[in-house]
Amino acid sequence: MDIITTPAPAGADPHHHDHAHDDGSMTVFGFWVYLMTDCVIFGSLFATFGVLATSTAGGPGGRELFDLPYVGVETLLLLISSFTFGMGMLEMHAGRQDKLISWLAITFVFGAGFIGMEVREFAHLIADGAGPGRSAFLSAYFSLVGTHGLHVTAGLLWMAVTMHQVKRFGLDPVVRRRLACLSLFWHFLDLIWICVFTFVYLQGAM
């Protein structure tokens, strides 16, 4: 009898253990692993850019093309959006749904502003004959900065969907988990941008 009853609490323990891991933390960890593989993609693009940075094929280089004050404003927009997303996550942890949505909306506006400025910059470069086909330097530039821009665009779409989900379903565990992943994604994109403005724009304009 003893032998039969004693495993019962022991059996309940692994269940409790499972439950503790079922709060979405494993999903968020998995998403972090995905972000690290994304990091490797950007690492390769940075390596490519680094190798080709001086291969301008007689065309314009960073010094002629890059407008630093313009890039500075882009940088500020993305940095502010990273901060406002953080503010939103604090509201999520406090359970204040309306404030969370307001912060997400502000984040969306700044993110969209960043993308708008980047698209305008690309359009100007291409109009001036400095498109991705002009030189290896510009191919690498458009690949690297464009890949970052695509990520931010995907993040904006994701944010719009998530805002809708918060309104529709409230702050249930699934929505919280998705917000946690999106917040990692968004902050991660600002990290990549630090490397872009430093090693593409600032170094290029030197």
Next chain:
Amino acid sequence: MAGTHAVPHDAHHASHGTRKSYVRGFVLSLVLTLIAFAVVMAGSERHGLVLGVITILAVAQLVVQLVYFLHLGAAPEQRNNTVIFVLTALLIANVIGLSLWVMHNANVNMMPTQMTPQAAMTRE
């Protein structure tokens, strides 16, 4: 069980951050960004020195955002993320560093120095 679940987990607070930590991260990032732009826009001709300074500023800002925005650290619930990040950073440092090194050597040793880009492009 249900009662304890409704209470916000205090143990997880370190991995969420606070208003204060976000503001601190934001202000530090802002300052580091402004210094980096100011250093380059001052237009110094000492390129090596300027590159060194902006690299240090970028690494500092990466660390600031990893700690204050992405909540990496040595706490037990952050450790997995931190370890995998460090390994990835090592991998990327190798990919970038070795690519630059290999290609620099290739350029120095194998570039046909007598050919201009225009000549290379017009050659069929």
